[in-house]
Amino acid sequence: xxxxxxxxxxxxxxxxxxxxxxxxxxxxxxxxxxxxxxxxxxxxxxxxxxxxxxxxxxxxxxxxxxxxxxxxxxxxxxxxxxxxxxxxxxxxxxxxxxxxxxxxxxxxxxxxxxxxxxxxxxxxxxxxxxxxxxxxxxxxxxxxxxxxxxxxxxxxxxxxxxxxxxxxxxxxxxxxxxxxxxxxxxxxxxxxxxxxxxxxxxxxxxxxxxxxxxxxxxxxxxxxxxxxxxxxxxxxxxxxxxxxxxxxxxxxxxxxxxxxx
Numbered sequence: 001x002x003x004x005x006x007x008x009x010x011x012x013x014x015x016x017x018x019x020x021x022x023x024x025x026x027x028x029x030x031x032x033x034x035x036x037x038x039x040x041x042x043x044x045x046x047x048x049x050x051x052x053x054x055x056x057x058x059x060x061x062x063x064x065x066x067x068x069x070x071x072x073x074x075x076x077x078x079x080x081x082x083x084x085x086x087x088x089x090x091x092x093x094x095x096x097x098x099x100x101x102x103x104x105x106x107x108x109x110x111x112x113x114x115x116x117x118x119x120x121x122x123x124x125x126x127x128x129x130x131x132x133x134x135x136x137x138x139x140x141x142x143x144x145x146x147x148x149x150x151x152x153x154x155x156x157x158x159x160x161x162x163x164x165x166x167x168x169x170x171x172x173x174x175x176x177x178x179x180x181x182x183x184x185x186x187x188x189x190x191x192x193x194x195x196x197x198x199x200x201x202x203x204x205x206x207x208x209x210x211x212x213x214x215x216x217x218x219x220x221x222x223x224x225x226x227x228x229x230x231x232x233x234x235x236x237x238x239x240x241x242x243x244x245x246x247x248x249x250x251x252x253x254x255x256x257x258x259x260x261x
Contacts, residue, residue, distance in 0.1 A: 006213035013220035020227055021167050027234050030249035034241040047089055051077070052161055053168025056116065057109040058090040061175075064108035071095040089168070099178040106175030113169025114219045117162055121222045124158045125149045163230050166223035 028049060033042035047054070058075045065072050073093035094105060121127040126148055152158065242248050 003210075006210050006217060009217035010213050010220065013217055013224060016224055017166070017220050017227075018170060020224065020231070021170055024167050024227065024231065024234065026251045027238055027249075030251065031234055031238045031241065033249060034238060034245060034247060037245075047077075050089060050164050050168055053113070053164035053166070054090040056112060056165055057168045058092045060108035060112040061092045061094065061105055064105045065092075065094050068097070068101045068104065070097045070101055070105065099181050102178040103182045106171050106178065109169045109175070110171055113165050114216065116165055117169075117219050117223055118215070120158055120162050121219070124152050125155075126152070127218070127222055159226055159229065162223065162226040166227060 029042065029046045032045040032049070033039065036042045036045060054077055058077065062072055062075050072095070075090070075092045077090045094102075096102075097105075238249070
């Protein structure tokens with residue numbers, strides 16, 4: 001079971017992050033509408049609140065495309081309404097290419113967002129020290145590490161940046177279009193290597209894969225924790241504004257938000 005724990009942790013935290021991201025986008029947009037009372041002004045305010053994450057998302061697509069020699073037609077951060085009712089917070093037009101390069105371009109925001117989140121967590125909040133204290137199980141060490149985390153300079157500014165990045169780094173449906181064949185190909189290659197007696201090579205790669213999965217679980221878990229105070233803030237502000245204005249926002253059970261190429 002311990003061998004599967006990193007993978008299960010990544011899946012669990014990723015699913016939780018995706019569900020929470022959907023809730024945040026819906027209710028942040030609803031809060032903006034309650035605050036402004038105007039659909040266009042609400043859309044602009046909603047987009048501005050997530051602008052740092054959207055910028056990183058679209059810039060990641062653009063940089064990855066350039067690295068692989070795929071032509072682009074510019075980056076847009078303006079949030080126009082789509083004909084199908086979706087809201088596209090940003091876009092970068094990328095020339096059609098092969099599945100491997102398209103998959104890497106689509107995954108670029110997740111890669112860059114995870115790295116930036118990890119950098120903020122390590123350098124600003126000292127999550128490494130907090131993790132060591134939690135693993136040690138000493139209550140005084142845990143309390144000291146937690147206190148140091150809460151005393152981080154400009155804590156709320158960094159928390160906001162982490163929040164904006166975390167809620168724009170997951171690839172959109174269009175980003176994931178080419179993933180299934182690439183994943184299937186990798187599974188087939190691994191299966192063929194095992195059949196041909198190259199299992200020793202797979203075993204050599206296992207520690208790297210497990211380490212990568214553990215770090216992903218830490219990053220996703222950290223972003224979930226960073227989202228928590230903003231969820232409380234958004235829910236409270238939405239309830240208060242709705243009560244004061246005598247209005248309520250109703251949400252359809254569909255994803256009305258897109259961030260992607």
